[in-house]
Amino acid sequence: MSVTVAERNLRYAYMDHWRVDTDQGPLSQYTSVERFDAFLRQISAVGFEAIETFDFHLGVLKELFGSLEAARAFMRERGIDKVLSLFHAVMYDERASAPHVRATHDRMFGYARFIMESGKGLGVENFIVMPAGLYFDVEPVTDDKIRACAELWSRIGKMTLEEYGVRTCCHHEFFCGIRSEEELTKFYEWSDPRYVFFYCDTAQHTIAGVDPVGLYERLHDRCGGFHLKDTHHVDTTGDYRRRPDAEIMAPTTPRWFWEMGTPGGLVDFKALYAAMKRHGYKGWVAVEHDKADIGGSNYPESTAVAAWYIREVLDRVYA
Amino acid sequence: MNPPFPTTGGLRWSYAINCWKPGFMGFARVEEHERAFKTMSAAGFGAVELKAGSGRWDTLGRPENIVASYGSLENFRDTIGSWGMAAVSSVFLDPFQMSFEDLHFGLDPLNESQRSMLTDTAVLHSRALATLGGDWLVVRPVASFSKQGALSRDQLLRLGEAWTAIGKGTRTHGIGIALHVDALSALRSIEDLEVVLEALDPAVGGLALDTAELTMAGHDVAAFYEHFHDRIVHCHFKDALAVDELDEYRLPNAERALVQSGGSRGIRRWFAEMGTSQGHVDFERLARAMVRHHYRGWVVVESDGGPSPVAAGVMSNGWYVRQRLLPVLAPIT
Numbered sequence: 223m224s225v226t227v228a229e230r231n232l233r234y235a236y237m238d239h240w241r242v243d244t245d246q247g248p249l250s251q252y253t254s255v256e257r258f259d260a261f262l263r264q265i266s267a268v269g270f271e272a273i274e275t276f277d278f279h280l281g282v283l284k285e286l287f288g289s290l291e292a293a294r295a296f297m298r299e300r301g302i303d304k305v306l307s308l309f310h311a312v313m314y315d316e317r318a319s320a321p322h323v324r325a326t327h328d329r330m331f332g333y334a335r336f337i338m339e340s341g342k343g344l345g346v347e348n349f350i351v352m353p354a355g356l357y358f359d360v361e362p363v364t365d366d367k368i369r370a371c372a373e374l375w376s377r378i379g380k381m382t383l384e385e386y387g388v389r390t391c392c393h394h395e396f397f398c399g400i401r402s403e404e405e406l407t408k409f410y411e412w413s414d415p416r417y418v419f420f421y422c423d424t425a426q427h428t429i430a431g432v433d434p435v436g437l438y439e440r441l442h443d444r445c446g447g448f449h450l451k452d453t454h455h456v457d458t459t460g461d462y463r464r465r466p467d468a469e470i471m472a473p474t475t476p477r478w479f480w481e482m483g484t485p486g487g488l489v490d491f492k493a494l495y496a497a498m499k500r501h502g503y504k505g506w507v508a509v510e511h512d513k514a515d516i517g518g519s520n521y522p523e524s525t526a527v528a529a530w531y532i533r534e535v536l537d538r539v540y541a
Numbered sequence: 542m543n544p545p546f547p548t549t550g551g552l553r554w555s556y557a558i559n560c561w562k563p564g565f566m567g568f569a570r571v572e573e574h575e576r577a578f579k580t581m582s583a584a585g586f587g588a589v590e591l592k593a594g595s596g597r598w599d600t601l602g603r604p605e606n607i608v609a610s611y612g613s614l615e616n617f618r619d620t621i622g623s624w625g626m627a628a629v630s631s632v633f634l635d636p637f638q639m640s641f642e643d644l645h646f647g648l649d650p651l652n653e654s655q656r657s658m659l660t661d662t663a664v665l666h667s668r669a670l671a672t673l674g675g676d677w678l679v680v681r682p683v684a685s686f687s688k689q690g691a692l693s694r695d696q697l698l699r700l701g702e703a704w705t706a707i708g709k710g711t712r713t714h715g716i717g718i719a720l721h722v723d724a725l726s727a728l729r730s731i732e733d734l735e736v737v738l739e740a741l742d743p744a745v746g747g748l749a750l751d752t753a754e755l756t757m758a759g760h761d762v763a764a765f766y767e768h769f770h771d772r773i774v775h776c777h778f779k780d781a782l783a784v785d786e787l788d789e790y791r792l793p794n795a796e797r798a799l800v801q802s803g804g805s806r807g808i809r810r811w812f813a814e815m816g817t818s819q820g821h822v823d824f825e826r827l828a829r830a831m832v833r834h835h836y837r838g839w840v841v842v843e844s845d846g847g848p849s850p851v852a853a854g855v856m857s858n859g860w861y862v863r864q865r866l867l868p869v870l871a872p873i874t
Contacts, residue, residue, distance in 0.1 A: 243848055527579050533583065
């Protein structure tokens with residue numbers, strides 16, 4: 223089925239986990255203009271129109287292109303319109319920055335504003351955050367701690383939206399302090415619906431034992447976007463609270479995340495798209511493959527396979 | 542997501558499978574094929590050029606191998622169709638490649654005693670290609686210069702006649718012959734090719750223009766196309782990063798000494814995806830010439846000889862076709 227651009231409800235962005243094989247070994251695509259150019263072309267080739275990136279790439283982009291405006295112009299020449307979202311990369315620490323610790327909120331607020339100021343020129347629409355620290359740093363997860371997180375992101379979300387036109391979107395890693403049905407329900411009930419949006423990462427919720435389709439159904443009016451990725455495993459052994467890192471070092475699996483369309487994938491993407499259609503979701507959808515190179519695969523191929531799945535499977539449900 | 546490029550009509554786009562399988566081992570399993578075809582499809586390519594091979598590991602290299610993995614040729618066609626490959630455009634056949642199945646170490650069209658077996662091989666692949674809906678058997682027409690040496694006029698004429706005879710066999714299955722001249726070929730000059738074409742019946746086929754191989758051999762491919770446009774029946778598009786300026790195609794075992802080892806200059810990489818800043822091929826100029834002469838046929842994009850991951854080259858080429866070539870080629874697409 224072919225859908226014209228004018229008819230489309232959905233446009234696609236790529237969350238830019240990536241590596242480039244070079245004579246100097248595997249390197250980030252942000253290590254040279256040429257590598258960044260090749261990355262942009264490859265994702266544009268399969269139909270992506272925007273990227274999402276970590277906020278620590280802002281400085282690199284300025285160094286490569288002189289300014290973020292010049293970086294965006296370079297991207298646009300290659301078919302990539304904007305940096306849709308900045309993923310806030312913060313190593314939460316109770317001494318300086320921990321959403322459940324109110325004493326750190328002023329500092330976190332200031333840092334979020336600094337990112338908003340630093341990111342001007344890229345067309346950013348979303349500020350994606352993990353709304354609580356690592357589970358083992360937050361537990362026991364009490365109502366008061368969830369309320370503290372809700373207060374922080376409501377305050378930051380008001381600032382980002384009203385002053386910068388950027389939505390603060392909460393992205394719940396499976397090892398995040400707000401991960402269960404009950405914790406999620408409380409967080410969205412206690413955060414300001416005008417300023418705190420839900421970013422639906424299909425794999426993370428599935429690993430955490432939460433149905434992402436059901437969650438989207440409940441939070442669709444708060445939904446600011448999606449990270450479409452799959453998983454082959456549900457965390458049934460408490461990996462989410464395992465030190466030092468649940469995502470990379472869990473004994474259950476060396477690879478939690480998979481592109482859409484692989485055998486053994488647990489996420490029901492067609493059901494999600496049916497729900498999106500029911501609720502009239504319009505706008506950007508992002509594809510993410512963090513750690514796609516674990517086990518010998520690679521980012522370009524995973525990305526192409528996911529793009530194929532969107533075009534040949536999901537477009538038939540909702541496009 | 543982006544729709545595929547046209548696989549019907551005037552100029553049709555295909556992608557060569559060769560980049561996915563550089564050696565005997567690897568890329569044998571059906572699930573590996575599936576990811577490759579989906580990758581090519583996502584990048585815009587809805588047809589594939591297969592490569593004739595040998596050995597049970599080359600599961601797409603011979604018709605019986607395809608049947609062994611997919612049940613039948615028809616099922617293979619339908620299965621890859623469900624992965625986004627609407628057509629098999631062509632099969633590349635290097636007759637000088639040894640064959641485990643046919644018990645030879647390469648077949649030379651200039652060797653009368655090998656003609657019959659070579660025709661049988663060409664017909665074997667053509668019959669299968671016809672079942673798969675393809676058009677062209679793309680062949681390496683003659684040995685490398687380093688093995689064959691310079692060809693006399695008599696040899697050039699006999700070469701054209703040999704491929705005419707073989708092509709009559711493939712034409713019984715509706716498949717034409719496209720002579721693919723590579724950078725090491727004993728066919729070096731425009732004049733050589735003119736003599737071969739003099740003896741090659743246009744009804745059985747013509748030339749395949751490979752942009753990178755001809756550029757590496759010192760040709761200007763846009764001028765080459767202008768000169769031979771009425772005999773060019775098939776195209777391979779990839780870029781060349783260097784030209785064999787020292788005529789090292791003459792080196793013994795030039796395939797290894799020059800192409801794979803880089804020759805005396807230590808060229809690390811000869812071929813590249815289209816659109817890099819280092820490429821020697823002027824694709825837009827070539828495309829304009831193709832529009833002027835109303836090229837009809839397949840353009841098979843290649844990325845063999847590039848670094849891993851393979852998908853990166855395929856996707857980069859897809860971007861270049863969509864963003865740079867389609868606008869130029871629109872009148873004949």
